Amino acid sequence: MNSRTKIILLLIISVLAVMFGISLFQSLTDTGFYVSTRKMEAKLDDKEKLIRFEIDESAQYPYQAILNFEGYINGKGILSFGTSDSSIYVSDTIDDDFKINYRSDLYADWCIIKYMPISATDGQVKIKCEILSHKK
Known part of the structure; x- marks a missing residue:
C-alpha cells in the first residue's frame, strides 16, 4: 500500500x-422527551370549576403529570386531579393558605383540575401543570 x-x-x-x-x-x-407547561390563576368561590390542560402539539404519548397548587381560600373546598369527572386520581381538602404538589402517572393527552366548594366564599389559586411526554 x-x-x-x-x-x-x-x-x-x-x-x-x-x-x-x-x-x-x-x-x-x-433525549426525545418533552414537557408541556401551563400556568394559570383562578378565582375560588362558591361555584364549581373544571380546568383542562392539554399537551403541546410537539408532544405525544404522555406518561406523567406534575402539578403545583398554591393559594388561599376563605372556607373549605376540594381540589381534584384526573382525566375526567369519573376518573379522579387524587383529591385534597383545602382551607386557609394551602400549597399542594402532585406527581402522578398520566396516559391521556390532557388532565383536568376540578374545584368543588364546601363552605368557600372566596379565594385564589395559582396552578402550574407540567405534562411529561415524548417528542413527536
Whole structure:
C-alpha cells in the first residue's frame, strides 16, 4: 500500500469517526422527551370549576403529570386531579393558605383540575401543570 492510499484511507476513517461522534453526541443530548407547561390563576368561590390542560402539539404519548397548587381560600373546598369527572386520581381538602404538589402517572393527552366548594366564599389559586411526554 503506497502512502497516497494510506492518506486516503486515514481521511475516510477520520470522517467516519467524526460522523459517528456527532451522531452519538446528538443521541445523548436529545433525549426525545418533552414537557408541556401551563400556568394559570383562578378565582375560588362558591361555584364549581373544571380546568383542562392539554399537551403541546410537539408532544405525544404522555406518561406523567406534575402539578403545583398554591393559594388561599376563605372556607373549605376540594381540589381534584384526573382525566375526567369519573376518573379522579387524587383529591385534597383545602382551607386557609394551602400549597399542594402532585406527581402522578398520566396516559391521556390532557388532565383536568376540578374545584368543588364546601363552605368557600372566596379565594385564589395559582396552578402550574407540567405534562411529561415524548417528542413527536
